[in-house]
Amino acid sequence: MEPETPPPGNAEPISEAEALRRLRQSEDQSLQYYGAWWLGRMRSRHPDTVPLLCQALRQRQPRDAGAGVEHNAVARNAARALGKLADQRAVGDLLDALEDEDDGLREAAARALGDLGAAAAVIPLCRRLASGPSVAGAPQINSPKLQEPCEALIEALGDIGVATPAVLKVIEPFFEHDRPLIRSAANRAMLQLTGEPRWGDRLVTLLSHPQLQVRRAALMDLGAVGWRPALGAISATLAENSLKLIALRGLVEQGQGEPDTEAVLLAMDELL
Amino acid sequence: MTLPEGPSGPPPLQPLVAAVDGAHSAESLVQATQALALALATPPSEPTAVTPEMLDAIRTLVGVMGFNNPGAAVAAVDGLTACGPAAVEPLLEGLDNHNYGARAWAVRALAGIGDGRGLDLLEEALQGDIGPSVRRAAARGLGQLRLETLEPDSRAPVWNRCLVALERGSQDDEWVVRYAVVVGLESLGHSPHGPRPAPAALLDCLKRLAQPAQEATPVVRLRAQLALDRLGPP
Numbered sequence: 001m002e003p004e005t006p007p008p009g010n011a012e013p014i015s016e017a018e019a020l021r022r023l024r025q026s027e028d029q030s031l032q033y034y035g036a037w038w039l040g041r042m043r044s045r046h047p048d049t050v051p052l053l054c055q056a057l058r059q060r061q062p063r064d065a066g067a068g069v070e071h072n073a074v075a076r077n078a079a080r081a082l083g084k085l086a087d088q089r090a091v092g093d094l095l096d097a098l099e100d101e102d103d104g105l106r107e108a109a110a111r112a113l114g115d116l117g118a119a120a121a122v123i124p125l126c127r128r129l130a131s132g133p134s135v136a137g138a139p140q141i142n143s144p145k146l147q148e149p150c151e152a153l154i155e156a157l158g159d160i161g162v163a164t165p166a167v168l169k170v171i172e173p174f175f176e177h178d179r180p181l182i183r184s185a186a187n188r189a190m191l192q193l194t195g196e197p198r199w200g201d202r203l204v205t206l207l208s209h210p211q212l213q214v215r216r217a218a219l220m221d222l223g224a225v226g227w228r229p230a231l232g233a234i235s236a237t238l239a240e241n242s243l244k245l246i247a248l249r250g251l252v253e254q255g256q257g258e259p260d261t262e263a264v265l266l267a268m269d270e271l272l
Numbered sequence: 273m274t275l276p277e278g279p280s281g282p283p284p285l286q287p288l289v290a291a292v293d294g295a296h297s298a299e300s301l302v303q304a305t306q307a308l309a310l311a312l313a314t315p316p317s318e319p320t321a322v323t324p325e326m327l328d329a330i331r332t333l334v335g336v337m338g339f340n341n342p343g344a345a346v347a348a349v350d351g352l353t354a355c356g357p358a359a360v361e362p363l364l365e366g367l368d369n370h371n372y373g374a375r376a377w378a379v380r381a382l383a384g385i386g387d388g389r390g391l392d393l394l395e396e397a398l399q400g401d402i403g404p405s406v407r408r409a410a411a412r413g414l415g416q417l418r419l420e421t422l423e424p425d426s427r428a429p430v431w432n433r434c435l436v437a438l439e440r441g442s443q444d445d446e447w448v449v450r451y452a453v454v455v456g457l458e459s460l461g462h463s464p465h466g467p468r469p470a471p472a473a474l475l476d477c478l479k480r481l482a483q484p485a486q487e488a489t490p491v492v493r494l495r496a497q498l499a500l501d502r503l504g505p506p
Contacts, residue, residue, distance in 0.1 A: 238302075239342060242405050249489075269412075272448075272452045
């Protein structure tokens with residue numbers, strides 16, 4: 001689950017024309033950053049939107065400390081916005097961004113390719129993960145990050161939904177990763193790709209993990225997949241009702257079968 | 273419900289309050305809060321006035337809702353809801369304007385109790401609170417005020433105030449608040465002391481929320497359609 005990236009500071013309402021103008025200029029990166037965010041958030045359908053976002057994605061920028069904007073921040077926000085806009089013209093530039101040396105940009109590109117369901121991304125995503133938990137999944141020195149943004153890469157494979165044996169074989173070793181969030185992402189992807197109940201059951205087990213952060217991630221994963229057999233366990237999870245409601249919305253909108261839609265809706269009523 | 277009458281009646285509250293105050297871990301806070309809530313929810317064998325000990329226990333539960341411990345807060349809401357009207361004043365006095373989580377739990381408790389004294393707060397919360405979880409709880413509560421506890425003359429005006437507040441809430445930016453508005457409208461429509469059948473204004477609002485052209489979120493539309501089905505043909 002990707003947190004919504006808030007705009008820095010200047011959050012006054014603007015028009016679509018103004019958002020496009022901000023993205024088009026290049027003197028002020030913080031204005032570009034906000035413009036890119038706005039166009040994705042508002043699902044802009046303007047004909048200039050996707051070409052401008054692709055251009056912003058191609059334009060890698062050094063960190064500008066004065067503007068309060070981090071390395072490649074505009075390109076990252078452009079990638080996130082392109083994921084929301086679901087326009088296949090963005091796939092080529094996102095694939096290029098997946099090869100960038102900035103892991104934050106690779107992460108944003110992977111998520112966007114997952115949102116777009118881009119089958120062309122399966123091979124490069126697998127290549128990034130193929131070295132397994134001990135290399136791709138090893139921590140960076142002096143950083144909480146891993147060598148590769150494994151959670152985003154694995155989730156993208158699940159969202160794209162190409163369930164070949166080669167893809168499953170790449171994901172499988174990550175069940176042994178030290179970090180519960182990575183294990184949860186691997187579970188989620190396997191459940192999306194195979195639909196086998198055992199992967200859903202393992203996510204349900206994580207709903208009673210002692211760490212709240214792990215329980216939250218499992219809620220979001222079950223919601224993203226729409227795994228309806230988890231209904232009772234989701235309702236009973238010790239976590240904020242807001243997150244349980246988002247997960248149950250996923251069960252209604254993404255899921256099917258038993259329990260039926262009405263049963264999920266009535267469980268949502270109890271959490272309001 | 274008939275409860276077996278034990279020889280000693282409900283457990284004394286003071287040690288249970290002390291256990292909540294002294295809890296030193298998230299888990300022990302949940303357990304202590306559950307024990308206190310259960311004791312408060314157990315009615316004495318003979319009805320009694322609210323004792324200072326009970327009031328202290330109620331205030332302790334109100335305080336727990338501000339600790340950012342969802343398990344304990346759920347238990348506190350259950351206990352306060354079971355206390356009914358006796359918990360309303362401590363809840364209104366204990367509201368923390370700076371803690372959205374705590375406000376949401378307090379609004380939930382007031383919504384569950386359904387006491388008319390909570391109406392102003394529920395209206396205000398749905399219209400203006402910055403926290404979506406607070407607006408959501410308020411919307412649900414506006415559908416389940418217990419009109420039978422009000423003077424007969426004031427039931428219709430209160431029912432109408434709830435409808436107006438929910439109609440306004442149906443324009444909320446957050447899907448979860450609009451979802452709660454749907455649930456609130458349905459329970460308002462079923463209210464035994466409200467107008468029967470449900471008036472057109474209430475049904476029209478639900479119909480708007482059931483239409484793809486007017487409501488972008490599928491789960492809200494599905495819930496609105498369920499509400500219309502359950503309220504029956506106009």
